Amino acid sequence: MVGYVTVGTKDLTRASAFYDALLGTMGAKRLMEFETFILWGRSFEEAGLAVCLPYDKQPATVGNGVMVALRADSKEAVEVLHRKALALGGTDEGAPGPRGDGFYAGYFRDLDGNKLNAFFLG
Numbered sequence: 001m002v003g004y005v006t007v008g009t010k011d012l013t014r015a016s017a018f019y020d021a022l023l024g025t026m027g028a029k030r031l032m033e034f035e036t037f038i039l040w041g042r043s044f045e046e047a048g049l050a051v052c053l054p055y056d057k058q059p060a061t062v063g064n065g066v067m068v069a070l071r072a073d074s075k076e077a078v079e080v081l082h083r084k085a086l087a088l089g090g091t092d093e094g095a096p097g098p099r100g101d102g103f104y105a106g107y108f109r110d111l112d113g114n115k116l117n118a119f120f121l122g
Contacts, residue, residue, distance in 0.1 A: 002047045034057065037051070038051055044068060062112070067107075071119060090110050103120075
């Protein structure tokens, strides 16, 4: 149902380096790139993540209650993604671990403060 999710940035160059490295650990690559927008994914057949400079030219802000969830292939992949986000300068919002029956997740914020998590079901 979801084609892609977009988060805003104040610095597209900085954000793109963060997401190239972070999403590369999941096998994602840049699928579309424009002057103010970049989309990553494994293919156009599954959901992707985009980063953009806001169209209205106003400063990018973080949505309160908004979070992007990245599906990982294993618990170990959750841990790798969380560790990579922190190594790239992201901030911890909850270490990887069980969050209910069969749900394993780690939470972090990107360089602009956008909240993400990596999760595994199983």
